[in-house]
């Protein structure tokens with residue numbers, strides 16, 4: 001079975017780099033685990049709030065420029081944060097990126113402060 005992006009997820013992709021939007025749109029068709037987009041483009045005010053809250057460590061986030069998205073796994077339509085769901089979604093998103101020649105980085109691959117919901121375009125290719 002294949003999933004589809006909700007209207008809310010699509011709205012949250014507004015202002016996100018088209019290469020990344022294309023990857024997410026392709027990945028929802030092949031992912032074995034449903035997901036929603038929780039955040040794309042972020043204002044500097046929101047980023048500052050996240051840093052103050054301890055959710056982010058940088059004021060130089062890729063979300064500020066529309067080069068990153070956060071997703072959340074859905075099981076029967078409900079958000080789940082169980083870690084094992086995220087590598088499965090990441091596999092579909094990475095495959096979609098590879099097929100489209102898009103250089104993508106998954107926060108779950110970071111050695112420090114692993115960030116399973118986060119995907120961003122590689123700064124080396126998309127500065």
Ligand SMILES: [Zn+2]
Pocket residue numbers: 063068069070117118119
């Ligand atoms: Zn993020």
